[in-house]
Every structure is written in structure tokens, then in C-alpha cells.
Amino acid sequence: ESAHPLGATHPLALAPVTGPASSVDGFVRQFLRNLNYERGVPLSASTPNDRYMAFAMTVRDYLMARWLEDQKRQREAQAKGVAYLSAEYLLGRQLDNNLLATGLSEIATAAMETCGIDIDDLRAQEVEPGLGNGGLGRLAACFIDSLATLGVPNTGYGIRYEYGIFRQTFEDGQQVEQPDSWLRLGSPWEFPHPEAARTISFGGHTETYDDEGTERSRWVPAWNVLAVPYNYMVPGYLNGRVNTLRLWSAKATNSFDLRVFNSGDYEEAVRSQTFAENISKVLYPEDSTPQGKELRLQQQYFFVAASIGDFLASLPADFDPANLPDRIIFQLNDTHPVIGVPELMRVLVDEKKMAWEDAWGITQKCFAYTCHTLLPEALEVWSVDLLGRLLPRHLEIIYRINDEFLVEVRERFGDDEMRIRNMSIISEFPDRSVRMAFLATVAGAKVNGVAELHSQLLREKVLPDFNEFYPGKFTNVTNGVTPRRFVRLSNPGLSTLITEAIGPGWVTDLERLRELETYAEDTQFRDAFAQVKAANKRRLGDVLRARDGVEISDGHMLDVMVKRLHEYKRQMLKLLHIVTEYEGIVSGRVAASDVQPRTFVFGAKAAPGYVMAKRIIHLINAVGSVVNDDPRVEGRLKVLFPPNYNVTLAERLIPAADLSEQISLAGKEASGTGNMKFALNGALTIGTDDGANVEIRELVGDDNFFLFGMSEPEVEALWARGYKPAEFYQADDGLRRAMDLIASGAFSGGDKTVFEPIVSNLLYDDRFMVLADYSSYIAEQAKVDAAYADQDAWTRSAILNVARCGFFSSDRSMRDYIERIWHTPPVI
Ligand code: CR1
Secondary structure: OOOOOOOOOOOOOOOOOOOHHHOHHHHHHHHHHHHHHHOOOOHHHOOHHHHHHHHHHHHHHHHHHHHHHHHHHHHHHOOOEEEEEOOOEEOOOOHHHHHHHHOOHHHHHHHHHHOOOOHHHHHHHOOOOEEOOOHHHHHHHHHHHHHHHHOOOEEEEEEOOOEOOOEEEEEOOEEEEEOOOOOOOOOOOEEEOHHHOEEEEEOOEEEEEEEOOEEEEEEEOOEEEEEEEEEEEEEOOOOOOEEEEEEEEEEEOOOOOHHHHHOOOHHHHHHHHHHHHHHHOEOOOOOOOOOOOHHHHHHHHHHHHHHHHHHHHOOOOOOOHHHHHHOEEEEEEOOOOOOHHHHHHHHHHHHOOOOHHHHHHHHHHHEEEEOOOOOHHHOOEEEHHHHHHHOHHHHHHHHHHHHHHHHHHHHHHOOOHHHHHHHOOEEOOOOOEEEHHHHHHHHOOOEEEOOHHHHHHHHHHHOHHHHHHOOOOEEEOOOOEOHHHHHHHOOHHHHHHHHHHHOHHHHOOHHHHHHHHHHHHOHHHHHHHHHHHHHHHHHHHHHHHHHHOOOOOOOOEEEEEEOOOOHHHOHHHHHHHHHHHHHHHHOOOOOHHHOOOEEEEEEOOOOOOOHHHHHHHHHHHHHHHHHHHOHHHOOOEEEEOOOOOOHHHHHHHHHHOOEEEEOOOOOOOOOOOHHHHHHHOOOEEEEOOOOOHHHHHHHHOHHHOEEOOOOHHHHHHHHHHOOOHHHHHHHOHHHHHHHHHHHOOOOOOOOOOOOHHHHHHHHHOOOOOHHHHHHHHHHHHHHHHHHHHOHHHHHHHHHHHHHHOHHHEHHHHHHHHHHHHHOOOOOO
């Protein structure tokens, strides 16, 4: 087999590195050129940021040459491409990824050595662009990586937020949000294309007019903003392909009124500028629950209208819009971009003067919709009032789509008013509003959920009428993660071990990890695998020491729960386990020396307005400081909660983990993707039968997975019977002791009020059934302890997790979308 991971004869195999950066000397020259002429400093007077910027630009120059070539090739091929519309891209750092994808690592490292620069110091300079909240945003980033690697033409469209997800700090254990000014020192990876800016309109009214005998509608907007694109290059892995991520930044159309400015009224003069630029100012720090904010709708329309306009402008002047479905599929990443549906209709009908029916036929082929949630409150709804004010023409179009849709529903099901009301895109209660998920479902060629269970619940519980009405429209594409970032880059030790065993092909063909199964039986391999895990823990220890001044103790199991803080994800359940262990020791019922040493690591941000989530963060920190300082524990339990969990930290944390906590209430987590990253890095999962956990367990086998808790049908049944959490509290001694300890003020300096709302919420409401699953969770955790005692058997299971999780590559997810939804073959 050839050394090239794609095989030397693969049509996408990377040609030899050429251009200025293709040799160590060339790289050094280009680096110094960038330092001198782009940064304006000599090496001797440069700051670390100067050197990082010049270095990154040198990598970018190389990518740029590829990008120009590839964009030309893609244009000439006139192949169908994917426009991925997503309000979020949680990219993580770019430098290492781009070095890996270009194969420049060795040259670049040697070049920096020549200059007396430690490349690790440069790495440390990079600020990650946190343009997303959690799973949905990171999934988008994985998908564009996979599309480039597969050679499929794709533009990721989104918003260039000036402030990404907030930086989290803790004060007295409570979350404080700091602005994330990630662009303060500039980003070397982006380049603006102001000449491709688009004008985006808002407000105003609609009118009809006579167009040579045909009555037509048009929109007379009241105000405009400019959408300025910034391009980011998205390289495929060692294949010379470079796709584009195009993020829009809002600018005022007239920066300011010079006359007003000269008259001395500076505030008034910049008012319109501030107003316009607010649109791309901040990412909404929400996860899974929408906030009906006008600015958010402005953001959505802003980026979607700019993106659709941008794509249409890229077509030849004589392009017949009837052929659009042969050239593009707009993938709607959740409901945020759904306003694109009436926008394309508006462009086709009002601007291109197409007949409504023709335009609708095209639109229904050009969109597909992915749903990422099961929480009803997370399905976006816009009030008719707001929509009418901000986008009056779009509202008219939505009305007409709905009218015609309901006519079809009547034809099919008769005058079943209940059903009509349930299926109407316009809901009448509590306020008149537009149900964006319904609009997306009616318009989309396909609708998919993100794991088998999720897609099933979507069909059966969330959108059953639509599933009946549109046979074949609903499908599943189970999520995946990119093996480049989340194994190859983040876990170099494991990557080397795998490559030594089975060759390098797994990086682009993750199912090949299966070949590791036999190695699970090989003592030497198991030892080497265990050593990699130990080294990863030390590496994490170094990071946490430098970052937060905390230590990871030797010999501890690393038990990790990282994800957004949400009640349905049940960080509280994890915490009750910790409190139970602690209570056992301090009450003298359990000898500390009998406790399996564990370090519990949390990473989680709470939406700033989500009070209960913030209280839980406070409680985790409070429990942590008591447990960590109590000498009776003898250091055998430790709770760490490094603040500001992000992609950069995830890349260190996940490879070091022994145990992955995926403990959401069954039927609530659409998929999860963290669960996949942990399993692929050789952590064992303790989890419920929820989201993609189900598929992970099926693949790795019950012997290599710790399952607990109610299944989704059991959850439903308990709800139907009437769930009374207090009964569970009464029935379980351990649970009662843990809850009582929290209620006693033991973690709040004796103050019983601080965490009272958490305790009473669990006792009297407990929407996510923490108490109902407690005893099963504790019992399963005991099995975890027992299993961990046999290190060698644990390692064997860990290897089998790696070997059997190749399915969870985002390359596979992309192939599924390509074959079943998009029909966009690679351009070779
Ligand atoms: C879901 O909660 C899923 C990701 C990606 C999240 C999670 O289960 O893995 O999407 N949803 O599909 C989300 O972030 C804003 O909504």
C-alpha cells in the first residue's frame, strides 16, 4: 500500500507540495516576508502575536493558491454543490488543522526551528473562533471538513459574529460571562471580499403593480444594511481541495451622515451605523431554546438572504433558474435559516418573474431540513406581528404557501379541522405565529433527524401528521465527527499507535478501525494503548495546571461530563452521584480507602438567562470545593470544573478520559456528538438509551458500555402514570441522604437557602426525571468501579470502543446526506 493515505493513485491524492512554502527555505522566506511586509516588523522586534500571524499567513498563502485553483475547477465543472446554511460554526483553532490538511507540518516546524521559534508558542497564540454554542455549531464545522475531504463542492454560509460565545469565568463559584473579543488582534485565516457585498433590506410595506398586464407584488423596504463576506478556506485532508466558509458581517450602507457629523451631532451621525452593525455583533448564547428576539430574526434573514443572493450571483447571467435544483441544495441547519424559503420564492417570483407554481416546484427541490431537537420549546416560532413588520413580503409568501398547503391537506384528509389546525404553518395560539419547523418540513425535499431514535421520535411524536402526509420525506442521518480534528490531531499518541497497527488509511476511512479488533487481544498492544491514555492524562494535567492551577492525581479514573449545561442533560444526576460517594465517606459508612479514586471533570456553559442552569453550575463548584478540601476523603474524590469549556479544551480533555458521561433523560438528546468523540478516543460510556448512545451501544456491544435508566417508552409510561419525584426520594436511602446533605447547607457554608430551589425543583417538579433514574445510575456506577479495577480488561473494552465506532465519522454522515438527500457527487 502506498504511504499516501488516499493511495497514490487516488484521483484526489495530493500532488507534491509546490509554491513558496514547499521547502523549509521557501517557508522561512515567505514567513519573513509576511512578518516584514504584512506585520511591518523585523523578527528581532516581533511580538509572539506578530510571529503567529506571519506564520499563519504563510500557511494561508499556500492554501490560497490551492483555493484559487479549486474554485476555478469547481466553477468550470458546473457541478451541483451544497450550500450549508448555519447560524453557527464552532470551528476551534485553525492552525494545526490547516497544517495537517496541507501536509505542511514538518516543513513548517523545521522552518520555525531555523528561525529559533518554538512552534508550540505560536500555537498558543491562536484564539479559537467560538461562533457557535455547542453540538449544532460543532457539527457544522465537522461537516464542512468532511465535504472538503470528500471533494464535494460546498460553501458553508453563516455569520461573522464580532463576539462569539461568551468567555466563562467563575466568581465565588458562579458563572460570569465575559465578552469574547476573538477579533481583537485580528484573524489571519479570514479575508474580506468587500466587492462581493450584498445589500439586505428590511421593513417597509408591499404593493401590487401592473407588469404589462400581469398583476405582481413587490416589496418596498424601509431600510438596508450591507452584508460583507469574509472567506475562510476549508481544506480537505491531503487532497488539495479547498472549499469556502463564507461568513457575513453587517455594515451600514452609508457609514454616517457627513452633514450631521459636521454639524457636531456625532451620536446621531453614527446611530444608523451602530444599528446596522449590531446585526452581526454577537452570537446568541442560547442552546436548544430559542429567544424570540427581533435582532435574532434580523440575523437570520441577514445571512440567509445574503447567502442565497451570493449563490445566485455566482451563476452565469443567462442561467435558467428552472435548472437551479441541478446546481444547488440549500441545507437548513435547524430552523434558524428557514426564512430562506420565502426569500427564494420572493426572488424567483418577484424578481425573476417566475410563475408561483414553477417557483414553488423549484424551491421544494432546493431545500432540505435537519432538525436537531426534541424539546418542543426549542422549535422556533416567530410572531406574525414581528415578521410582518420586519419582512412584510415574506409573511405574505408564507401565508400563500400555507393556504395552498392546507388545501392539499383538506383534499387528502377531508375537513378534519383538528388536523388542519395541528398542521397549519400559522399557529393561532397563544399568538398568531409562524412555526418555522413546519415551514421547513413543507418546503424541504427531505427532513432528517440526527440519530435513529431521534428521527423515529420526530416521525412518530413531533411531526406525525406530516410524516403521514409526506411518505418518504422523513429520513435519518446519524451525526458524525471529523476524525481529523478529534482523533488525528487531538490524540497524536493514539493516532500513531493505530497507524502503526493498520496503516494510515483510517483517517479518511474510519470503518477501517475495525481492523483493531484483533489487537484488543494483544497484550503488547493493550499496554501501549494504556500508556497512550496515561500520557494523555499527563498532557491534560499540564494544560489544567497552566490554565487553572489545578492538578490531576495519579491513579484516578477520569470521569468526564462536558456539554452545555441543560437540565435535560442532567448534570444534576452526575452531581448526586458525587454527593452520594462523598456522603458515604463522611458519614463513616464507607471507608475512604475502599473508594475507587476518581476525578470528576465538568465543562459546561449555561445560557446567561437560564437561572436554573446557572444555579447548578454554582452547586457543582460548591460541591467541588467542599469535597476537594475535606481531609476525610483522603484525596480519593476530586471534582474539577475548568471554566470556559471550548473546542480547544475538548481536544485535550477527551483523549484523556476514561469514562464518558452521556446521561440525558431518554427521548431528550437528539443525538449528541461528544459521546462519539469519547468512544473514538477510547473512553467507555455510561449512558442512557438516548440519542446516538443507542447506536454506540449497539456497535460496541453491551459488554463495553454501561447502560442505565429508563428507556424512552418507559419514560412515557411513567409520565402517563403521573410522575411524583418525592416518592423516589422517599424510597431510596442514598438519594435521601444526598439530597438532604445539599439541603442542609453543607455545600453553602450552612446557608440552606442557596440551593433550596434546586432541591425543591427536583422533589416537586423534576421535568427530566433525575430522581427516577438515580438508583439505576448509582448501581451502574458501582459496576464501573468494579470494571475499572481490572485495568487490562478495561483497556480491552476501550480498544473495542475505538475499533467499533468508525461509523461515527462525519465522512459517513456526509456520504449519507450526499446519497440520500443532496445527490452531489464529488468533483474530481
Ligand atoms: C442537539 O442537542 C445534537 C446536535 C447536533 C444539538 C444534540 O443532541 O447532537 O444538535 N442541538 O445535531 C442544538 O445544538 C441548538 O440545538
